[in-house]
Amino acid sequence: MLGNIIKIGFRVLMRRKFFAAVSLSCISFTLVVLTVLVALLDHAVAPLPPENHLDRTLRLTSVEMSGPDNRTSGNPGYAFLDRYVRTLPGVEAVSILSEQATAVSYVGEQRVECKLKRTDGDFWRILRFRFLEGGPFSAQDDHDANPVAVINAATRHRLLGDGAPAVGQSIDLGGRSFRVVGVVENVPADRAIAFSDIWVPIGTSPSQQYRSEFMHGFQAMVLAKDRRDFPRLKEEFQQRLLRVELPDPQAYDSMRGALLTSYEQLPSELLGARPGESRLGQFIGLLGVGMLLFMLLPTMNLVSINMSRIYERSSEIGVRKAFGASPATLVRQFVLENVLLCLVGGAIGLVVSLFILNWIGHTGLVPYARFTLNVRVFAGALVLAVFFGVLSGVYPAWRMSRLHPVAALQIH
Amino acid sequence: MKAQEQRAGATAVAPAQPGSTPAQPGPAPALVRLTGVEKVYRTQRIETLALGGVHLDVAAGEFISVMGPSGSGKSTLLNIIGLLDAPTGGVVALDGEEIRFGSDRRLARLRNLNIGFIFQTFHLIGDLDVLDNVELPLLYRGLSGGWRRMMARAALERVGLAARTHHFPSQLSGGQQQRVAIARAIVGNPRLLLADEPTGNLDSRMGEEVMELLHRLNREEGTTIVMVTHDQRWADTTQRIVRLFDGRQVA
Numbered sequence: 001m002l003g004n005i006i007k008i009g010f011r012v013l014m015r016r017k018f019f020a021a022v023s024l025s026c027i028s029f030t031l032v033v034l035t036v037l038v039a040l041l042d043h044a045v046a047p048l049p050p051e052n053h054l055d056r057t058l059r060l061t062s063v064e065m066s067g068p069d070n071r072t073s074g075n076p077g078y079a080f081l082d083r084y085v086r087t088l089p090g091v092e093a094v095s096i097l098s099e100q101a102t103a104v105s106y107v108g109e110q111r112v113e114c115k116l117k118r119t120d121g122d123f124w125r126i127l128r129f130r131f132l133e134g135g136p137f138s139a140q141d142d143h144d145a146n147p148v149a150v151i152n153a154a155t156r157h158r159l160l161g162d163g164a165p166a167v168g169q170s171i172d173l174g175g176r177s178f179r180v181v182g183v184v185e186n187v188p189a190d191r192a193i194a195f196s197d198i199w200v201p202i203g204t205s206p207s208q209q210y211r212s213e214f215m216h217g218f219q220a221m222v223l224a225k226d227r228r229d230f231p232r233l234k235e236e237f238q239q240r241l242l243r244v245e246l247p248d249p250q251a252y253d254s255m256r257g258a259l260l261t262s263y264e265q266l267p268s269e270l271l272g273a274r275p276g277e278s279r280l281g282q283f284i285g286l287l288g289v290g291m292l293l294f295m296l297l298p299t300m301n302l303v304s305i306n307m308s309r310i311y312e313r314s315s316e317i318g319v320r321k322a323f324g325a326s327p328a329t330l331v332r333q334f335v336l337e338n339v340l341l342c343l344v345g346g347a348i349g350l351v352v353s354l355f356i357l358n359w360i361g362h363t364g365l366v367p368y369a370r371f372t373l374n375v376r377v378f379a380g381a382l383v384l385a386v387f388f389g390v391l392s393g394v395y396p397a398w399r400m401s402r403l404h405p406v407a408a409l410q411i412h
Numbered sequence: 413m414k415a416q417e418q419r420a421g422a423t424a425v426a427p428a429q430p431g432s433t434p435a436q437p438g439p440a441p442a443l444v445r446l447t448g449v450e451k452v453y454r455t456q457r458i459e460t461l462a463l464g465g466v467h468l469d470v471a472a473g474e475f476i477s478v479m480g481p482s483g484s485g486k487s488t489l490l491n492i493i494g495l496l497d498a499p500t501g502g503v504v505a506l507d508g509e510e511i512r513f514g515s516d517r518r519l520a521r522l523r524n525l526n527i528g529f530i531f532q533t534f535h536l537i538g539d540l541d542v543l544d545n546v547e548l549p550l551l552y553r554g555l556s557g558g559w560r561r562m563m564a565r566a567a568l569e570r571v572g573l574a575a576r577t578h579h580f581p582s583q584l585s586g587g588q589q590q591r592v593a594i595a596r597a598i599v600g601n602p603r604l605l606l607a608d609e610p611t612g613n614l615d616s617r618m619g620e621e622v623m624e625l626l627h628r629l630n631r632e633e634g635t636t637i638v639m640v641t642h643d644q645r646w647a648d649t650t651q652r653i654v655r656l657f658d659g660r661q662v663a
Contacts, residue, residue: 004544004551011539319535322496323596324524324552326517405496409535 002336009337012309023305027345028352030298031385034291035346035353036360038380039371044190045262046376050127051194056092057126058222058233059193059265060085062275063257065215070251073275075099076220077213078202079247080255084240085220088233093223095122096202103173103198107159114155114197116173118205126223127194134167134182137201141181145203149178152186154368155197173198174206188369193221193262195368214247222259234259295388302338302392310334310400317400318408330401331394338393339386346385350378442469442505443603443636444493449502451488451659462488463499463659472603475630475637477647480656486640487608489656493638494527494606495519507603524552528597532609534589536581542568542592543577549600567599568592571625587618594625598635605629607639611646623649 013020047054060081064073076085078096086094096119103116121139129136129150137148149171151159156166160180170177178200187194202210210217224233237259246252258276260268267273267283310317320330350373357371373381451463463485470476470493478486491497492504498513505511506526513519528549536545546564555563568574571591581589590610597605607626611619623646629635639650647653655662 003557004540004547007544008537008539015539315535316537319529319531319537320548321520322494322523322529323549324520326520326552328517329520329552406491409531 005333005336006340009340012313012337013341016309019305019309023302023341024345024348026298026301026305027342027385027388028349030295030388031342031346031349031381032352032356033294034384035349035373035377035381036356038384039353039357039373039377040190040360042374042377042380043188043366043369043371045266046374048191050129050184050187051191051262052128053126053223054262056224056227058224058230058259058261059219060222060237060257060259061219061265061269063215063255064275065246065252065255067250067252067254072215072252074216075218076257077215078210078218079212080214080244081218081220082211084244085222085237085259088222088236090225090229091222091233092225093122093125095126095221095223096120096218097123097193097221098202098205098218100196105159105172105174112158114158114173115195116198116200117196118202119199120202122223123199123221126221129184129187129194132183132185133165134180137181137199142201142203145201147176147178147204148181148201149173150182150184150199151180152184152197152368154186156180156183171198173200176204178204186368189367190369193219212247230259230261291384295391299388299392303395306334306338306393306396307399310396314400314403314408317403318405318410321403321405321408327401331397334397334400335390335393338397339389342385342389342392343382346381346388349385350381353381443472443474443507444468444470444638445503445505445508446489446493447503447505449489449492449499449504451485451492451497452500461659463492463656466502466656466661468654468661470604470636470638472636473630473634474652475627475650476639476652476654477650478638478640478654478656479642479644479647483658484656485659486656488659490606490608490638490640493604494529495523520552524549524600526603528600528602528605530590530593530597530605530607530610532612534581534586534593534613536589536592536596538581541578541580542573542584545581545592546595546599548596553600563599564595567595570598570629571595585618586614587621590614590618590622591625594622594629598629603636605635605637607637609640609642611641611643619643619646 051057060076062073063076063080064071081096086096088094098118101116103114105112105114120142121137124136132153136150137146141148151166151171156162159171160166160169166180166183169180171180187196189195222233224230241255241257244255246255256274256276258278260278264278264280267279268277271279271283273279317330325333354373357373360366361370446466446468449463449466450461453460453462466489478489480486488497492499495504495506495511495513503510506522511522537548543561543564546567547560550560550563565574565577568577571594573588573591573595576584576588581592584592605626610626611622614622626637626639627649630637639646641647
């Protein structure tokens with residue numbers, strides 16, 4: 001049956017080449033846009049190295065302190081994270097890391113700007129960077145404020161050149177010298193937590209004032225032993241917020257925030273949620289509605305093409321009905337034909353998407369990003385193509401399957 | 413065989429009551445029995461009688477023709493016998509079982525298993541080759557591809573077109589196309605063949621070929637055939653002629 005449907009679907013497609021070209025262009029264009037979006041989204045949130053443990057990781061990137069007349073929100077401070085997050089019980093590791101800063105260095109007379117993050121020893125346990133040279137700095141380095149640095153491959157190239165090994169060499173950051181202990185592969189800039197050019201211990205901060213601050217400048221990653229611990233950890237953190245001892249109780253009497261998974265965090269950031277709010281459901285809803293609206297116009301176009309194409313086949317519908325095809329069988333046949341058409345369009349779209357993603361990667365829009373079509377994106381594109389096929393095929397198929405067999409035979 | 417014409421209402425078997433079986437012993441129960449069948453097309457303003465009070469029995473193995481001028485209801489009658497159209501009154505029974513026209517799915521199943529259609533304009537699917545066209549009724553029986561192809565080849569052999577399996581309809585003459593249509597109609601070994609002016613689009617030589625084929629199927633395989641025709645020559649070769657005029661059965 002499927003072979004028969006493929007055969008006739010292909011022949012019908014080839015019968016009107018212009019219509020076929022219009023249909024396929026319409027399908028391909030729609031699916032290219034959606035596939036590129038899926039690929040970008042996948043690149044931003046999928047568990048790609050070094051975020052191998054994304055499925056067990058919770059993040060705290062923003063909090064809010066409020067009082068009768070005041071409210072302030074932003075990144076949490078080191079003191080708060082050190083006291084209320086780092087001490088969470090039953091976790092595998094907790095890392096505190098600074099917000100991204102810009103470090104200035106000079107190569108000869110040339111000024112070079114690099115992204116810098118200050119972090120601790122556990123950072124390298126939670127994120128599994130691939131080291132090209134050397135290794136990470138340790139918790140002891142952080143504790144002792146040793147001036148050591150891990151740099152990425154691009155920074156090695158820019159600051160030290162590609163000749164001699166980087167490990168052991170010194171780099172100048174804001175007038176202070178740091179010894180390179182490791183070189184890692186570049187991490188794309190859309191992986192907000194992992195991305196940087198240079199990582200140095202928090203202890204090397206120019207001032208020690210951060211140690212007493214409750215707000216601003218830092219974020220945390222919590223690596224749970226098992227993702228089933230998430231509810232317990234989230235609840236434990238909420239309980240701690242209720243008992244938090246704020247530094248200025250006259251001005252601020254409560255604090256809010258939440259440990260979020262990466263899937264919850266991105267929607268919260270994109271939708272401007274208050275700290276602690278997960279907008280995942282709303283984000284998925286908006287994404288779904290957005291995709292549907294985007295697909296609406298090409299769907300209507302395809303529905304109209306399908307209607308005329310199927311109408312041309314009314315004689316065939318009459319014959320099939322006469323020889324025993326039920327309306328449901330015909331709906332299945334026409335929807336399947338349309339899905340196959342959309343899969344062909346999807347395949348073309350996938351190839352075009354590959355070129356577009358490659359081009360986006362080369363524009364440097366997202367530093368170090370190399371967008372690819374992996375299995376997840378391929379599966380996403382496949383689902384989109386099938387969904388699009390069903391969406392644009394069901395109505396014409398249903399209408400034509402209701403055609404009275406006698407009338408269908410007479411239209412001929 | 414010369415046709416024996418029947419007077420209106422003097423059918424060979426007494427009309428069946430809905431849900432009943434013939435009371436007196438005699439010939440085998442009719443394969444098709446129409447009892448007081450009528451078809452009225454209604455719009456908001458007018459009613460058009462396409463068929464009125466038709467009583468007709470078609471015995472298994474019979475070859476009958478239906479004649480009448482254009483608009484007399486021949487095709488409507490054939491469509492109702494073929495379960496393609498529902499009557500607005502009366503009862504249609506197939507093999508003794510009263511047909512309920514409510515479920516499209518059930519009607520499709522009954523057509524698939526029991527009835528083959530031959531149309532004046534062949535209605536072959538131009539995008540499919542001969543073998544695929546002939547296979548079509550078997551698609552809806554859930555048979556495997558191998559079985560379908562084997563049965564389709566056998567049907568094409570029966571109509572003398574075994575060498576044309578991979579031709580497309582447009583590559584065949586009218587007579588050959590009608591033979592493909594006949595192969596499609598008989599591939600599932602239906603008990604009843606309904607032919608709507610099967611020679612209407614053919615020249616006399618090809619028409620003769622098609623008629624010979626239909627007679628052979630009737631004679632050698634016992635296929636029951638109801639044929640609508642305008643051509644008295646062909647009607648005279650069938651066992652019985654039913655005549656319609658303005659939707660009424662006149663003979």
